[in-house]
Amino acid sequence: MLESIFSGLVIGAIYALVALSFSIIFATTNIVNFALGEVVMVACMMALTTIVTMQWPVLAGILLTILAVLLLSYFLQLIALKRLQRVDPNTAFMLTLAAGIILNNAALLIWGDKPFPFPSLLGERIIFHIGRLAVNQQGIGVIVAAILLMAVVDWFQRKTLIGKAMVATSLDREAASAVGINVNLIYTLSFAISALLAAAAAFLIAPFTFASYYMGTDIGLKGFAAAILGSLSQGRGAIVGGLLFGLAEAILSYLFGSNARDPLLYLAFILVLMVKPTGLFGLSRWQRLA
């Protein structure tokens, strides 16, 4: 049980990162970038190719991956927000869904359908024991890294001028534009931050799940669901949603086995929304509409 909770926290920290990447884009642009899961996958496969296959230095591999992911996210933004004047959330959703499908298929054609083991970038030495639970560097590292990243993003959004401009843009695009905020730049920035978080999630999760062309779909769906569970429009809510999602997944897996895990998890997700339709920390829809 203790092991489940720990691994739940680890995977939850990763879902929280992905949920936060969804929320950053949604909060500023009001659209969902449904290809985010596939961005995580691309980051994983790029890192794998450079660091493992081509034997690049780790740092160089990571840098190149980040560069590639930033380019990719810019490309996604171009597709989703083509007509910036009237962003239709449904169209943007379907466009990013389509882009995700293409990325997924392209990865299959490039890297094949086999999962690859991914080296732990954080080390696997066991640090300490709690009862029978062995806590290793990787597990602790994921949690610490995720918390650090999320704290930085949270600080950035709340305390810096650019962060405040992002909040202003999300509240009223026209008014923000009128006071001199470059709305396009803010959109690009939110896509970029989101992509960086997705890349971080990729480096952190790959040692656990292996790297494969199909890994992104699952992470993307769960990150999106976790963001809705917390609050898609508020970063902190999304983070808590991610942690809860990871914990629930590990506990359900412990109780009912890994086969029954996903359907029960999604069932719980729907049931929670029945009770708390706006997510656990969200605003009501009329509040958002008004």
Next chain:
Amino acid sequence: MDSTSPAPQRILIPALIVFLLFIPQIVPNVYYLRLIQIAAIFGIIAVGLDLLVGHTGLISLGHAGLFAIGAYTSSLLALKLGFSFWLALPLATVASGFIGLLLGIPSFRLAGVYLAMTTIALNIIVHKAIILMPELTRAAEGLRNIPMPSIGSFTLDVNNYYYVILFFFLATLYLMKNFYRSSWGKLITCIRESELAAHFMGNSIYRYKLLVFVLSAAITGMAGSLFAHLMGYINEPSFTWENSVLMLLMVIVGGRRELLGPVVGALLLIWMPQFVQRWDQYRHVVYGTMIIFFLLAAPDGIVGELHLLWNRFVSSAQRRRTIDLTLSDPVLVDPVRTLVKDLQEPILMVRSVSKSFGGLKALNQVDLAIQPGTIHALIGPNGSGKTTLVNVITGLYKPDEGEFFYQGKSLAGLPPDRISRIGIGRTFQTPSVSASLTAAENLLVATHHRARANLMTALLGLPEYFRQKQKAFAEICELLREVGLEKLANLNMSQLPHGYQRLLEIARALGLQPHLLIVDEPAAGLSQEEIAHLAKVLFNVKKKGIAVLLIEHNVDFVMSLADYVTVLDFGKKIAEGKPAEIQNNEEVLKAYLGHRRQPIHA
């Protein structure tokens, strides 16, 4: 006022049906005949999905799950309990509709795109449930020997099962066509284009989204049953959420909001794999590219774009005829009907209402009493809290403190649609009418909840529904006469100038048969003639006995029309009285002009 089908359709449709009847004679090959039937089944699903995606603006990525519920319910009833197809199919339809209802309950309290996630969740649950219950579903191995339906002792084969599918296919198209032409159809269009307006016209958005989702789910479940009995064999790979994406693609490729669009999309996407080598390897790239191509380059889909071309071709002659946009004189219609009997008591009482947004006090202890049959103006500088007050009265915002009574009844905690139905109509600062509907159709959205039409009679297109519709249109004509738009009833709102949209909003609010009409800056952006026209309209409204709360910046307009004036500044009421008193009130002058001590020369 209902447009009849144009001549080419009247010939084309029967011809098409006759052609469809002879397909089994033309296509003797069983393989291709089955493929046609699969395409027709997916056509049914796509038509049902278009109801959500195209018409209501909701994305579902779980229709393969609903499809599975229909298919497995029907097959298991037939295989385990020996039910006949004719009983299993309706039960499968109901089962799928019921699951749709359960899923819709949490989903439609959420913003639009969230539905995509809850429907994916449903699809994953259903798909995994199939795999996890092998004793029931036989998982990957699949259910076999699902029987073909029989009539008496005669069992159908693939050749005559075609006619069963054709029947349900045509029936679905017929029902949907009727639905889109009914007031329900106009209502969901309004929900898609201006959800807030539809809500303020007395309609529970939640209920109608749920209705549409259940309908769509039921149609998909029925298609599942048809599919299972056609194939005789079903297994889990047919029901992954990837197939839900395929269904969505059919709608996009064929054309959203075109009755036959999704059918064309289904036909194309079911047949395409037949012609492409190594399809499985590349199909996702093809799907994704098609979605992006159509959404960006041809958003109306194949049928929609053809339709546009055809319209351009046919109407080029008509377009030279300019549209006559003259307003007719507003008419005072039926002044007695809405007169409030007891003229002593205020129609609306607002008592010390406050509302803050964060640190900003938008309303601070505001009192207001509106007498029946008067025009009561609410003025004040920008940001003084006028629209906030309207939003509190009409239920959009909850006040932090204070209460308000409509004809002595408290309105506390009621949602906007209830308040509209009780008798407060409103317009919006930025007109929010449905651009793709005609003037008359826009009004149907306001009269819909009162018409109490029966959905079944509307879907089936029974004469009773047309009688009701006739009645509704008679009322709508009156409403249009009241604002002087009756000659423009059948023009699309996108063809009408801005000022006319404001007039239509007033007619729409009057369609609620209100006792209080709230108009939010109706004169903004209007020409001098339009303002004069508007004054006449509002004056008539008052003569009918309806109280008007007029929010306006145009001082001349207010002073000539209002019986009472209330002035707000920084969320506080600073003055109240007859127009002449207000014009010389020092507080008001200060608020508007700073410290100049000269009266306004209105």
